[in-house]
Amino acid sequence: MHELSVMDSILKVVLRHAASNGVEKVVAVGLRIGKLSDLVDEWMQHYFDYLSKGTVAEGAVLKIERSPVIFKCKACERDFPVEMAEIRTVACPACGSGDITLIAGREYYIKNIEVV
C-alpha cells in the first residue's frame, strides 16, 4: 500500500549515489528486503519505473533479495529462520522451547547499484 513512498526513498538514495559517482545510467538496483515486509516485487518495480522517469535511473531493474525472518530461542540462545506460513506454530527446532523472540525480518536495505 505504501510502495510509492518506499520507492521514492529508494530512488532518492540511488540518485544521490549516482550523482556523487558521476554515473550516466543506472541499470540495476540491488535491494535486500525482510520477508515481514508486505511489499510485492512487481508493484515495487512499477512504482520505481513511474518515479524514475526522466532520471538516470529510468529503466533500472530492481534485483530484490528477500532476507529471512529470524527468531532467537531464549532458552538455548540459538537463532533460526522461520517461514511466514509457519509463524503460527513456531517453536525452537533445537530444544522445542516456545520462549522465542523475533530478531530480524523487517529490513529495507539498499545494497548496491549497477551503473554505466
Add this chain to the structure above:
Amino acid sequence: MADIRLIEVKEEILSDNKTQAVQIRNDLRAKKVFLMNLMASPGAGKTSLILETIRGLKDAYRIGIIEGDIDSIVDAEKVTREGVPAVQLRTGGFCHLDAPMIGMALDEMDLENLDIIIIENVGNLVCPAEFDTGAMRNAMILSVPEGDDKPLKYPLMFSICDVLVVNKIDYLAGSDFDMAIFRDRVLKLNPAIRIFEVSCRTGEGIEAWTEWLAGEVKSLST
C-alpha cells in the same frame, strides 16, 4: 560499449525518515514533551481511547493530539470538544504517517505548553508499522471483535509496539476470542510488550492504562 560498474550503497531505505524521527525524539525529549504513536485498524477505538485518556489525565497534564486519519475532521472535532488542541493532518489517501509529516504537525503546536502529544495514526495495521514517526512509544489497539488471530496476520505491527491495548473486553462474553492464546501469540512476537485489557465503553481497565502513560511521561523528567 561502456562497462557496467557496481557501486556499493549499503543504506537502509528508510534512513531519511529514521534520521528525522531521531531528530524529533531528541527535540521533544529536550522540551520534555512525551510523544506517543497510537495505531489500530478502523473502528478499534483509537478516538475513544484518546478521549478516555484525555479525561483521565487532563487535570495533571497538558495534552495535544495529532489526528492522522484519512481526510476527515470528525475525530479532531471530538477531541477539541474536550478542550484539548488538535492538529488535523490532511493525509488524502495516504496509508500511514511518517516523520516529516509529524514534523509539520509539531510546527503547528505550542510545544512549550504541552506535556503529552498523542498521534492518532491512519487506521491500518500494515503500513504505519513500517515508519518511525519520532514517537517515544508505539502503542496499538486491538479490539476483541477483530479476533485473536491478528498477531498471526500482522506480525510486524505487534512486533514494533511497546504497548498493546486490548479494547472492547465487554464483548468477550459470547465471543470466540481466547485471551490466553492471543497473549501467547503476541508475546512470542514481542516478549517485552505491555498489554492492557480495557473497555472504553464501560471504563474498565482505563485507569491502569492512564497510570502507565503517566509513568512514561514522568520518566522523561528524570
